[in-house]
Amino acid sequence: MRVNLTVNGRPQQADDVWEGESLLYVLRERLGLPGSKNACEQGECGSCTVRLDGVPVCACLVAAGQAEGREVVTVEGLGEGELSAVQRAFIDAGAVQCGFCTPGLLVAADELLEHNPQPSDADIREALSGNLCRCTGYEKILDAVRLAAARRGEAG
Amino acid sequence: MDFLRPAGWAEALAAKAEHPTAVPIAGGTDVMVEINFDHRRPDRLLDLNRIGELYTWETDGPEVRLGAAVPYTRIMHELRSELPGLALAAHTVGSPQIRNRGSVGGNLGAASPAGDCHPALLAAGATVEAESVRGTRLIPVEEFYTGVKRNALAPDELIRAIRIQRATGPQQFAKVGTRNAMVIAVCAFAMALHPGERTVRTGIGSAAPTPVRARTAEDFLTAELRDGGYWESGRPLEPSLAAEFGRLAAGACNPIDDVRGSAAYRRHAVGVLARRTLAWVWAEHTTGEENHRCA
Numbered sequence: 113m114r115v116n117l118t119v120n121g122r123p124q125q126a127d128d129v130w131e132g133e134s135l136l137y138v139l140r141e142r143l144g145l146p147g148s149k150n151a152c153e154q155g156e157c158g159s160c161t162v163r164l165d166g167v168p169v170c171a172c173l174v175a176a177g178q179a180e181g182r183e184v185v186t187v188e189g190l191g192e193g194e195l196s197a198v199q200r201a202f203i204d205a206g207a208v209q210c211g212f213c214t215p216g217l218l219v220a221a222d223e224l225l226e227h228n229p230q231p232s233d234a235d236i237r238e239a240l241s242g243n244l245c246r247c248t249g250y251e252k253i254l255d256a257v258r259l260a261a262a263r264r265g266e267a268g
Numbered sequence: 269m270d271f272l273r274p275a276g277w278a279e280a281l282a283a284k285a286e287h288p289t290a291v292p293i294a295g296g297t298d299v300m301v302e303i304n305f306d307h308r309r310p311d312r313l314l315d316l317n318r319i320g321e322l323y324t325w326e327t328d329g330p331e332v333r334l335g336a337a338v339p340y341t342r343i344m345h346e347l348r349s350e351l352p353g354l355a356l357a358a359h360t361v362g363s364p365q366i367r368n369r370g371s372v373g374g375n376l377g378a379a380s381p382a383g384d385c386h387p388a389l390l391a392a393g394a395t396v397e398a399e400s401v402r403g404t405r406l407i408p409v410e411e412f413y414t415g416v417k418r419n420a421l422a423p424d425e426l427i428r429a430i431r432i433q434r435a436t437g438p439q440q441f442a443k444v445g446t447r448n449a450m451v452i453a454v455c456a457f458a459m460a461l462h463p464g465e466r467t468v469r470t471g472i473g474s475a476a477p478t479p480v481r482a483r484t485a486e487d488f489l490t491a492e493l494r495d496g497g498y499w500e501s502g503r504p505l506e507p508s509l510a511a512e513f514g515r516l517a518a519g520a521c522n523p524i525d526d527v528r529g530s531a532a533y534r535r536h537a538v539g540v541l542a543r544r545t546l547a548w549v550w551a552e553h554t555t556g557e558e559n560h561r562c563a
């Protein structure tokens with residue numbers, strides 16, 4: 113089947129989509145957007161987190177056909193041309209090691225700060241509780257989100 | 269495979285009547301895992317995402333009529349006062365990403381004994397509104413679970429809504445697992461006081477082939493609260509009363525040993541959760557202060 117959707121603000125069309133295929137597969141394999149990672153395909157790791165009509169979801173658990181006509185934002189859509197505040201903060205805080213979890217965490221953290229510009233540590237932990245990282249031990253990730261929030265506050 | 273995308277409820281019912289083997293997909297948090305892992309190859313998927321009614325609720329009457337596909341995140345935030353037990357249970361499901369998609373209708377459709385909605389629905393009092401082109405059936409939630417991952421839906425039926433009694437007293441939900449996120453319950457317990465009727469109701473998850481109520485424990489506590497004049501006096505519960513309630517709740521379990529826990533542990537833990545949630549709801553009932561601790 114054919115699926116029409118908007119990805120990072122641009123209308124996209126995917127052809128020959130198998131009906132049981134996930135949105136993640138469409139993004140990575142059909143639309144050339146490999147930023148969203150595929151690690152578990154069962155909703156456990158969050159490395160495939162994208163926003164579907166603004167809401168963070170696991171792209172591996174959205175059927176491609178369910179995305180028809182919807183708006184998707186992937187990690188590629190966070191910083192157009194330059195790094196977004198959250199991306200910058202992840203680098204500056206040393207929150208990236210192997211990087212596999214990073215795209216999902218960035219999308220989740222970006223959404224958190226959009227709704228809650230000054231999150232408490234509990235808020236950050238809760239917002240990122242669906243994203244696993246096997247490298248960093250999470251401390252630097254928490255630092256990065258705090259840093260992004262602080263910089264936004266200063267800028268804002 | 270075929271992908272059916274009905275634009276409205278009537279169209280969805282017609283599609284399900286025409287293709288009874290079509291697998292409905294709402295949040296997809298159960299269905300897509302099965303497809304990704306090749307555990308299931310349905311000939312058709314029936315997408316419910318475009319059916320607006322399934323994403324709304326009505327709170328006018330004594331019951332909340334909750335659309336089958338309303339995601340957990342909205343229940344947590346927007347139905348907290350009407351459905352406190354379900355809102356607490358919803359908050360323990362998976363992760364934010366899962367709660368943004370997963371729904372009570374999907375939890376009922378999957379009918380896993382570990383589904384977190386079930387104990388809360390049993391304790392609150394709920395009816396499943398199942399509909400087909402033949403008409404509507406109201407199925408008491410107790411009768412909805414027919415076996416491990418089996419439910420009372422006919423092949424041509426879809427869940428339109430869940431009718432849940434609006435809370436008139438404190439409700440609690442507690443779940444045992446290895447961490448606070450992304451945990452399938454080792455066991456779970458829900459507790460609801462119904463001060464109007466002067467009854468209590470309970471629900472147990474993950475400790476029997478289906479979710480169950482601890483009826484003997486409910487009857488015992490309902491009688492003790494009545495005969496002991498507790499509703500009038502609002503005095504603290506005798507420790508022996510709470511202990512017996514816990515013992516009877518544990519007795520309602522029929523658990524198995526599996527990777528998540530042994531049968532003996534589950535039985536013990538349900539007894540502890542029953543006592544603990546009873547203490548919380550009674551404290552809230554008598555002081556008006558809600559408990560926000562997690563179990």
Ligand SMILES: Cc1cc2nc3c(=O)[nH]c(=O)nc-3n(C[C@H](O)[C@H](O)[C@H](O)COP(=O)(O)OP(=O)(O)OC[C@H]3O[C@@H](n4cnc5c(N)ncnc54)[C@H](O)[C@@H]3O)c2cc1C
Pocket residue numbers: 154155156291292293294295296297298299300301316336337360361362363366369370371372373374375376377378382383384385425426427428450451452453
């Ligand atoms: C990472 C992860 C963590 C999870 N954690 C938990 C947890 O902590 N607690 C818990 O209880 N569950 C958990 N789950 C399971 C799942 O999220 C829940 O069961 C959820 O409620 C399913 O809802 P859904 O809308 O996504 O269902 P779907 O996957 O869309 O559907 C589930 C089943 O219900 C049927 N169905 C859906 N809607 C209807 C309808 N309206 N009428 C008839 N049939 C219908 C489908 O055909 C399917 O059989 C988890 C899943 C994942 C992937």
Ligand code: FES
Pocket residue numbers: 149150151152153154155156157158159160161170171172173
């Ligand atoms: S790949 Fe989707 S959650 Fe792991």
Ligand code: FES
Pocket residue numbers: 207208209210211212213214244245246247248
């Ligand atoms: S940096 Fe390697 S998984 Fe997080």
